Amino acid sequence: MTAFSVLSFVSTPATHHALVKGSRTVALRAIPDYADMASSFFNGMRVPSSLIAGSAFGAMFALSGSSQEYPRKHKWMTETYILYHVFSLLSVILSLNVIVVSTATANGFLLLGSHSIPAKSCHDFMMQVCPYEFTFTRWSFFMSLFAFLNSVTTRAILEFDLLRPDRKRARTFLVSAMLAMKLHLWSFLTSYATDGIKLLNLWEMTVTAFRLYLAKSSQTVTGILSIAALAIAAVSGIVLASRPLFSPNRFSRKESEP
DSSP, X not given: XXXXXXXXXXXXXXXXXXXXXXXXXXXXXXXXXXXXXXXXXXXXXXXXXXXXXXXXXXXXXXXXXXXXXXXXXXXXXXXXXXXXXXXXXXXXXXXHHHHHHHHHXXXXXXXXXXXXXOOSSHHHHHHHHOHHHHHHHXXXXXXXXXXXXXXXXXXXXXXXXXXXXGGHHHHHHHHHHHHHHHHHHHHHHHHOEETTEESOOXXXXXXXXXXXXXXXXXXXXXXXXXXXXXXXXXXHHHHHHHSOSSXXXXXXXXXXXX
16 A cells, blocks of 8 residues: 555544544543442442441440449449440441441442543542542541450450459450550551552541541531531530449449338
């Protein structure tokens, strides 16, 4: 073929349309499907959160029938008992938040299809498309994990009666072992980084998560009510922690009753 025939072939409308379509296809293929990666991320968060939620939900009611015995035993038994149920409740709430938000976000990516937003990584993509879902899900998962570990520690103290003075060594062993594991996980999560992005900066993540939560919840009536309910729960918890949980006079009156 001569040079003139080649130019004539390229200049035809059908050939020009095919070349343009092919270049667009190559360009689209060059952009990674970050929506599929984000969907896989949220789907992966649901499995461990479901395990934590199921275990914490069952543990929350495990010692409910023995609550009247603890105030009469040892000095810190009542406080440990209440901490156990508080940590279990926090694990359930935070894990359910991860499950619901992750499921809704993953289904949203599935229904809306692929996104062609330019981004350096999947992390940048999710910070552009779903910053609240991404940040709040990760924060809730890490907090539910550490709350669950704390509930396991307090449950072991209650189950084996480690608050007794003669079991001080066993109590020290348990608390030290659980603390070592939590610090190891914390160290790994805070030091692990990919492309300069740290997996966990707890203080920064907490501030960002609550800032996004307030901004998103203030847009709807139910969201505003959730903010009010959260504030009431926080104030109630502070008041509960600042005063004696069980008055000695209260139990002396109960014991004196026939």
